[in-house]
Amino acid sequence: MVRIRVVEERLADHYRDEQEIRTPVHFSIGQEATAVGVCTATTPRDWVYTSHRSHAPYLAKGGDLRALVAELYGRQEGCAHGRGGSMHLIDQQAGFAGSAAILGEMISVAVGTAWEFARRGEARVALTYFGDGATEEGVFAESLNFAAVHRVPVVFVCENNLYSNCSPLAARQPAGTTIRGRAEAAGVRAEQVDGNDVFAVHEAALRVVRQAREGRGPVLLELATYRWREHVGPGWDHAYGYRSREEIDRWMARCPILRATELLREEEPHIDAAVAEWRKGFEEEIRELVAEARNLPFPSVDGLLDGAYLPTAR
Template sequence: MKNPQLLRSMVRIRCVEEVIANVYADEVRSRRLKMRTAVHFATGQEATAVGVCAALRTEDVVYSSHRCHAHYLAKGGDLAAMVAELYGRETGCASGRGGSVHLVDEAAGFGGSAAILGEMISVATGAAWAFAREQSPRVAVTFFGDGASEEGVFHESLNFAALHRLPVVYVCENNQYSLSSPVAARQPSGTSISGRARGYGIPAARIDGNDVTAVHSAAVTAADHCRTGNGPYLLELDTYRWREHVGPSWDSQPSGRSQAEVQSWVERCPIRRATDLLRVADPAVGEQVAVWEEEFQAETYSAIAAAKAAPYPRVEDLLVGAYGEQSKYID
């Protein structure tokens, strides 16, 4: 590994989510929950977000699902606006109306996220169709989990993208579970998500999603393939979430995942792996990581304080943005 910025980005995402998880848990225990939104953490999956987004340009557009914090931050989304959104404040990136699963930052090229399984796969495909019709060199990217690959919209979108040679990169974060149901219980033996993409004539690669360098290299190949008019590309990234499906707790029993299984993936921590690789050329990298951790923790606590001090959306603006009403989001 030669790029310390990839490590820095992963450390930032890990610190942000750990601080938020700890604060969320404290609020629940004290029965003073101010962060009134579902929270789906990507702890352990940082390499997929960072490796892919580092291969993109600002004008490329990323779409995500419910586990979206890491993608939003990796693409350059505003941290303060994200935290304010978790607290439902007017200064949030969706003006406090969407919560954790509805993040957006158009300036950074983060087109949005949504909780409905597979929803943004079709949205990204539509964006790529617009880019193709405009003959724009932009690429659309959509992150989704292994469970979403079982939805009809996955197959419909891949078929449409292949037919029209659309510049869209489908990124499946295969974290081995859909809620608490393992892949082996849901998908036939001997098949793969990347194999399904090849069935539509779409190039696909299956990568170790905890190796940020490998992810970045594969994402560069995928983005270049799409940008030069060769049609869609799919990346299947094998990874693992450490925390529960939704919420701040560490996950094992009674979710169906054994402690031994969780621990085996914790030992493959993408941040630890990247740090060990960089240590060969820079023995002091561990000290640098500690400095980053202190910096990013302070940054997150500052964002939380600012969010708590910000106003809630006004009742008078309840219908702003709704269909048929005057919207500040629509010209």
């Protein structure tokens, strides 16, 4: 969690100050526990898909940070060869199968992957991260239904941070309903967990990933969390009018890193010094990788169409 926080804070600074990273960026600052708690309950053979807010799950799953930074700078050595940017990360060797910008897109892709795992008799699980806004897309309902009917080994991970862009949950979903309840109505087992408590998230993730791996069907985890920065970009958005600085401050007081540190302090008396040392090391790591990425080559024009679908002319 500390590494993810440091990396994203520094990338936010570079994005704002240098204007060299031109891809849109969606930071997970404040939401690190949902990525770490779940991804550390998986194996490299389990595949994780995400939506646009992809950095934290990518790193928590073991994705190559050097390739991520190079991708943000549009360089050939990026994980998508400089063609995808922040919202299209991939590191299949680590089990990070991919991310995409279309809302809800990867939900159905993860279900299809999990179904294939089951058809092959492989003890593997597919997981898909998405926000509360994606649960209002038709693909969410369709994917829940298909997964329940075929009992596919998929874990739906909803990072419920209360806002879809600038639209609050209460303005979009009927009173008295929950995302968990929607999943259960479709025949999918579901749990609600404090998404800022990394230990609670990890315990729940271990349980549901095991259940999916054992062939007991799909599960949804609804993780209550909160992004500190604006929906897209490096700034703060309390002046926009849709949420207050006071609300942001209340959630910042529930910082997942601070909470984990406090819980560990009795067992690990030197945890505060360790966190400070980790931060120092990760600051140096991201500083070196940014300097390196800025000097890497851009993709060649000769390979502009590499990977593109080109129908055969008749």
